[in-house]
Amino acid sequence: MVKNKEYNFTEIEKKWQNYWEKNKTFKTEDFVDKPKFYALDMFPYPSGSGLHVGHPEGYTATDITCRYKRMQGYNVLHPMGWDAFGLPAEQYAVETGTHPSITTKRNIEVFRKQIKSLGFSYDWDREINTTDEKYYRWTQWIFIQLYKKGLAYIDEVPVNWCPALGTVLANEEVIDGKSERGNHDVIRKPMKQWMLKITAYAEKLLEGLEELNWPEGIKEMQRNWIGKSTGADVDFEVVNSSEKIRVYTTRPDTLFGATYMVLAPEHKLVKKITSQERKAEVEAYVKHAAKMSELERTGLNKEKTGVFTGAYAVNPVNGNKIPVWIADYVMLSYGTGAIMAVPAHDTRDFEFAKKFHIPIICIISPNKKEAKAAGANIQKILNGNECWVGDGKMINSSNDKGLDINNLEVTESKRTTIEWLEKKGLGKGTVNYKLRDWLFSRQRYWGEPFPVIHMEDGSIKLVPEKDLPLTLPNIDNFKPSGSGESPLANAEEWLSYTDPETGMRGRRETNTMPQWAGSCWYYLRYIDAINDNAAWDKDKEKYWMPVDLYIGGAEHAVLHLLYARFWHKVLYDLGYVSTKEPFRKLVNQGMILGLSYKDKRGVLVPADKVDSCDGRFYHKDTGEELTEFPAKMSKSLKNVVNPDDVIKEYGADSMRLYEMFMGPLEATKPWNTAGVEGVHRFLKKSWKMITEAEITNTQLSRKQLFVLHSTIKKVTEDTENLSYNTAISQMMIFVNEFSKNRELPKDAAQTFIKLLAPYSPHIAEEMWQILGNDNTLAYGKWPEFNEEYLKEEEVEILVQIHGKPKARIMMSPETKQDEMRKIAMGIPEVANALEDKTVRKVICVPGRLVNIVAN
RNA sequence: GCCCGGGUGGCGGAAUGGCAGACGCAACGGACUUAAAAUCCGUUAUCCUUUAGGAUGUGGGGGUUCGAGUCCCCCCCCGGGUACCA
Incomplete structure (x- = not known):
């Protein structure tokens, strides 16, 4: 037994990382006769700036759980890979001419090295890379399946076109209608784009949420995003015209209060119904609206605008002639692109009617209690001088054609009105979703090419599955083509295609897929990462799916998780996967903030300008006292923490421990390097306890038994619940108690090492060896507690x-x-x-x- | 505006409706040391009080309860998301 050795973490960590790698300790076998556990990390985009301390937070959490599960006898799948297509590498290529594949390869190497230095128990044989043609071959294959199922189509969709840069910009590259780079004008230009019909799965995506063990907040966000509403489509006849305007309303009960209508400026009836004398004004308004981005139309302009078309429509419930307006607060893309406006009971319509002096007719007598609670003036509401969107009893709502909803409550009158509309053939009950189809193409080089050829007769031909992958051509000019098409439009040779059978010529699709594509199914590829015959083996899929624990940042709450669920549901319907939902349990790790400093006026001071003394902070130059507070890590505040530095100074085990000890996994919390020191001291103390004490076979005292078994219980339960911070506290309590004596019973020592192993695996392996064991602890049996000793x-x-x-x-x-x-x-x-x-x-x-x- | 989180010592945080502040950081005192670092021991919510003790205390206000950080109602503040969705 080697005694009195210093805790040399650098040496120990290198030793065990080499050991695990050499012995393939964490290689995962399929179909092992043990319960399976699939833990997934949201894989990173390997950026040029390397890992930041936020990455290892989630990775450490899953790694602890995986190591714990292995010790509990589970067969664990714990893989890692790279979401490596994307804009930064392409922008870098435009600036420097370096091919994105080179940048990507280099960044991945840095990321891999950094991740490995934390001692995570990934099965590196399953590493994937979305830019690898062996991977994107199957991304293309899935696209073909979507296409064949009628879920992919081409549509003319407006994009952010920047004439000065000659390129299409992503939404996040456009700020206030100007390009982020260079501040040039950006206009909306319609282009042919691939769309995925995610709306066909709206209901399934909504229902599927029920069975998931996800944070309620995330489920709610997805529900809101899908935005299901029930209401009715109602037809309004246009006076002196054969046209009808169809509107969608969630409040058919308020038809008697409809005093005008509004069409979206782009609505196809606008041209047909506009009167001669209003024509000039209407056209000007339409032109103006078309220039604005959707964000400008919706977000920024609070003041309502619109123009009267000169046309009138007939309210189907009471035969009243009501004016038809156009206004940009109505969106073509939702419902039917036209609304009936009920100003008395809709705040937007109320504002509009007030501004343009349109009559406001109250048809709901407010519920008195509710009105009082809301501070509303009932008399003003009844007079049409205030808007009421709450509940109440219907008034002024009957006609001589068999509809009378007076005195009914909202729900009942909705039902009655829909029945009446359906009977008269004037409308029907409908369901609507906010969710829109997914714009699936990007005018970029660095993405998956579509396996599609546009033939000269206008037809679309798919690249045969046996000819996949359709690889990206090796080009050297990454500048945009200038036409709005991707740089692929310059790859003449690659573009042209001649059908080997018919001789017909065609041109390849120049759009590429968005970054979401590769991340939509990567969890399936891990299951069978090197299969060249299929995207994955069905039996392996049955063995491993679903993912039991998925940890990642909350920024993917809606889009990534919704898109991946959509693809998964399609693959389920096609029989390629066996579960309806991919991710059984989801946890969002909280953001890690840096510590920042500000002076009395609130001016931020970069961290390198701060002196600390006796727990207070002073400005290095002025000596002014500063306050410490958490803020997002940023280069300008000089408060970015680099994991490499932490590992160098304290070791990976301390880094892992601190990431978990900071607070609950889900919480946003500030990084404080002094805290690393604290957990590092705990590891040193543990090391001393094991290496310096006299290891004996003596019986434990009653107190020791109590502490030992409470520790097993708490660490087990807390690890199970992902409450890693309190598990660590309990281990600290254990060490505080057991380092009081010179003698350390071997049982207690070994048990403690096992409990620590998932958290700080390197030191645990080393101490395990020091106690005379020669096997890795990775598959050691997890300790069990005895209730008897807890009494x-x-x-x-x-x-x-x-x-x-x-x-x-x-x-x-x-x-x-x-x-x-x-x-x-x-x-x-x-x-x-x-x-x-x-x-x-x-x-x-x-x-x-x-x-x-x-x- | 709406939706989702969250407000507990100097700081990070802990607390099945049952002694608020576990554990850690920082600070202070002490031991060891020529000295420092490291390590170890002790103190540390606030206020009053010499001690003993007392009072106050989980963003604010009400309520339920023998008992509330925890449950209910109202309000304030902070963070994130979203935006005229008819």
């Missing part, structure tokens, strides 16, 4: 009078309530306090307290 003979019971602590007394936790009461009343202090008082009630909680109510 205490005597516990301190609190005696309260009126809920105020009065005395404390030791007794067995088994003591019966009557007995507790008797003992408590017998305490002199208590008896004194109770003199000349009548005891009204005594509450006895065994093992806890006695509360005496007296007066």
Whole structure:
């Protein structure tokens, strides 16, 4: 046994990382006869700036759980890969001419090295890379399956076109209608784009959420994104015209209050119904609206605008002639692109009607209680001078054609109105979703090419599956083509195609797929990462799916998770996967902030300008006292923490431990390097406890048994619940207790090492070896606790009078309530306090307290 | 505006409706040392009080309860998401 060795973490960590790699300790076999556990990390985009401390947070969490599960006898799948297509590499290529594949390869190498230095137990044989043609071959294959199922189509969709840059920009590259780079004008230009019909799965995506063990907040965000609403389509006849305007409304009950209509400026009826004298004004407005981006139309302009078309329509419930307007607050893309406006009961319509002096007719008498709570003036509402969107009873709502909903509540009147509309053939009940089809093409080089050829007769030909992958041509000019097409439009040779059978010529699709594509199914490829015959083996899929634990950032709450669920559901319907949902349990790790400093005026001070002394902070130059506060890590604040530096100074084990000890996994929390010091001290103390104590075979004291078994219990339960921070606290308590003595019972030592192993695996392996074991601890048996040792003979019971602590007394936790009461009343202090008082009630909680109510 | 989180010591945080502040950081005192670092021991919510003790205390206000950080109602503040979705 090697004794009194210093805790040389650098050496120990290198030694065990080499050992695991050489022995393929974490290579995962399929079909092992053990319960399976699939833990997935959201794979990173390998950026040029390397890993930041946010990445290892989630990775450490899954790694702890995986190591813990292995020790509990699970067959664990824990893979890692690279989401490596994307804009930054392409922009770098435009600037420097370096091919994105070179940048990507280099960045991946840095990322891999950094991730490996943390000692994660990934099965590196399953590493994937979305830019590898052996991978994207199958991304293309899935696209073909989507296409064949009728879920992929081409549509003319407006894109952010920047004439000055000659390129199409992503939404995030456009700021206030100008390009982020160069501040050039950006206009919306329609282009032919691939769309995926995610709307066909809206209902399934909504229903599927029910069965998932996901944070309620994320599920709610997805529900809102899908945005299901029920209502009715209603037809309004246009006066002096054969046209009808169809509107979608969630409030068919308010038809009697509809005093005007609004069409989206792009609505196809606008041209047909506009009167001669209004034509010029309407056209000008349409032109103006077309220039604005959707964000400008919706987000920024609070003030309502619109113009009257000169046309009138007939309200189907009462025959009233109502004016038809156009306004940009109505979107073509939602519902039917036209609305009936009920200004008395819709805030947007109310604002609009006020501005343009359109009549406002109240048809709901507000629920008095609700109106009072909302601070509404009922009289003003009834007069049409205030808007009421709450509940109430219908008024002024009957006609002579058999519809009378007066005095009905909202729900009932909706139902009655829809029935009446359907009977008269004027409308029908419908369901609508906010969810829109997914714009699936990008005018970029660095993405998956579509396996599609546009033939000269206008037809679309798919690249035969056997000819996949369709690889990216090797080009050297990554500048945009100038036409709005991707740089692929310059790859003449690659573009042209001649059908080998018919001789017909065609041109390849120049769009590429968005970054989402590769990440939509990567969890399936890990299952069978090097299969050249199929995207994955169905039996392996059955064995491993679904993912049991998926950890990643909340920024992917909606899009990535919704898109991946969509593809998964399609693959399920096609019989390629066996589960309806891919990710059973989802956890979002919180953001890690840096510590920042500001002076009294609130001016931020970069961290390298700050001196600290006695727990206070001062400006290096001015000496002014500063306040410390958490803020997002940024280069300008100089508060970015690099994991490499932390590992160099404290080791990977300390880094892992601190990432988890900071607070709950889901919480946003500030990084404080002093905290790393704390957990590092704990590891040093553990090391000393094991290496310096005399390891004996002596019996544990009762107290030691209690601490040992409470520690097993707490670490087991907390690890199970992903409450890693409190598990670590308990291990600290253990070490504090057991390092008091010179002697350390071997059982306790070995048990502790096992509990620590998932958290700080390198030091655990080393200490395990020091105790004379020669196998890796990776598959060691997880300790179990014995309830017997958790029982205490005597516990301190609190005696309260009126809920105020009065005395404390030791007794067995088994003591019966009557007995507790008797003992408590017998305490002199208590008896004194109770003199000349009548005891009204005594509450006895065994093992806890006695509360005496007296007066 | 709406939706989702969250407000607990100097700081990160802990607490099945049952003694608020576990564990860690920082600070202070002490031991060891020629000294420092490291290590070890102790103190540390606030206020009053010499001690003993007392009062206050989980963003604010009400409520339920013998008992509320925890449950209910109202309000304030911070973070994130989203935006005229008819």
